[in-house]
Amino acid sequence: MYRPKTTIEQWRILQAVVDYGGYAQAAQKLNKSQSSLNHAVAKLQSMLAVQLLEVIGRKAVLTEAGEVMLRRSRYLTQNVEDLESLAININQDWEPEIKLVVDLAFPRELLYPALREFLPQSRGSRLQVIDHVLTGTEEAINQHKADLVINMHVPKGFLGEPIATVEFLLVCHPEHVLASMPQPIDSNALAQHLQIVIKDSSLSPDEKSGWLKSENRWTVSQFDTAIDLLLQKLGFCWIPQHKVKALIDEGKLVCLPVQGSQFKQMTAFLICPTPDNKGPGTQLLETLILHHRQIDLPSSLYND
Structure with missing residues (x-):
């Protein structure tokens, strides 16, 4: 041996x-x-x-x-x-703690109905809802740092269930110079201005997605901070639509028409990094989140 x-x-x-x-x-x-x-x-x-x-x-x-x-x-x-x-x-009926990692871009209001239903059935399990973004969310999956993860894509080697569509808009303040430029704005002209970006929460960030041409970039850790900077007439940023819709409707922020695209759409997936080790509490929470998902699925595959 x-x-x-x-x-x-x-x-x-x-x-x-x-x-x-x-x-x-x-x-x-x-x-x-x-x-x-x-x-x-x-x-x-x-x-x-x-x-x-x-x-x-x-x-x-x-x-x-x-x-x-x-x-x-x-x-x-x-x-x-x-x-x-x-x-x-195997040796206990119910896990004492459940970790749910959620990408910052995911609309939290879509999660709350599942959490409200989970609480009375949770048998005292402590729930950790942890914010991550970009590679940090993927890292939680690859390194099995959570029981469930909501991410904007499914990493290689894992399976995920689509639960929502998240739309991003390119926005700035209506008095920012970009808002008065001839439209649609050329991407090279856009690159001459300050871009607000969200900090990757990974210990080893990997900038492999997103428009990052601007040499002048400010990095923040939350979309709310990015929005505050935009309201101060500083820079432009890609922001999830659900976070800025009210501000756009009020005229406090505007969308920027850009050659190529001013709009991008991503699908949020619910992923269980270790499906073989899924405890009953994790299974219940997963079921509730899927029950409240906000996405159209092919009726031939999912018949409730």
């Missing part, structure tokens, strides 16, 4: 050193001594006969081999966590 040379704890320590940017930071986060972390990683490298980290200045940096091994190790540690979580769900 094969006997592993390494331990799960050693791989978790390596991940922490990389994720937190060094031994000192990881030691603080893990509440361990820095020397114990150094020893664990050194022993890991010795047992494998592979150099995983090299210290450049004060920072521990992955070698090429280390990048490959670290990536594979995350699957290993996640599988162990999933296995232990499954055992907990």
Whole structure:
């Protein structure tokens, strides 16, 4: 029988050193001594006969081999966590806590009817509703950081149920110079002005979507802050329609006609990152959210 040379704890320590940017930071986060972390990683490298980290200045940096091994190790540690979580769900009738990650762009009012129905049936389960955006939401799926996730697309390797359509509008203040330019506005002219963008909540953001041509960009963490800046006649921004419709109707903000598109539409999906470990509380919440979904589905596939 094969006997592993390494331990799960050693791989978790390596991940922490990389994720937190060094031994000192990881030691603080893990509440361990820095020397114990150094020893664990050194022993890991010795047992494998592979150099995983090299210290450049004060920072521990992955070698090429280390990048490959670290990536594979995350699957290993996640599988162990999933296995232990499954055992907990098997040994108890109802999970004590349920984590629901929701993309910032998703209209919260579409979620509230399901939450109202969930409360009297929740058996005291604590519900965490956590806001994420862009890669941060996808990260919650890929790293199994939540029981349920509402995201604007389904990452590779997962399945999701469509629950709503989210429409985005390009808007600015009616007194902003862009609002008085000949329309439709050329995208190159648009790029000369301040763009307000929403900060990616991931620890490793990946700007792989969206119009980001403006060199002059201000980053905020919430759509509400972006709207406040727009009302101060600062910049332009893509904002979910449900957040600015009233302001547009009141004439406080205007849509910007742009060559190519002034409008984009995305579908929100409900995703369970670990369907095999789904507890009864998570199953109930998922069912209620799907019951209240606001999207047209083919009648041939879904007959209520």
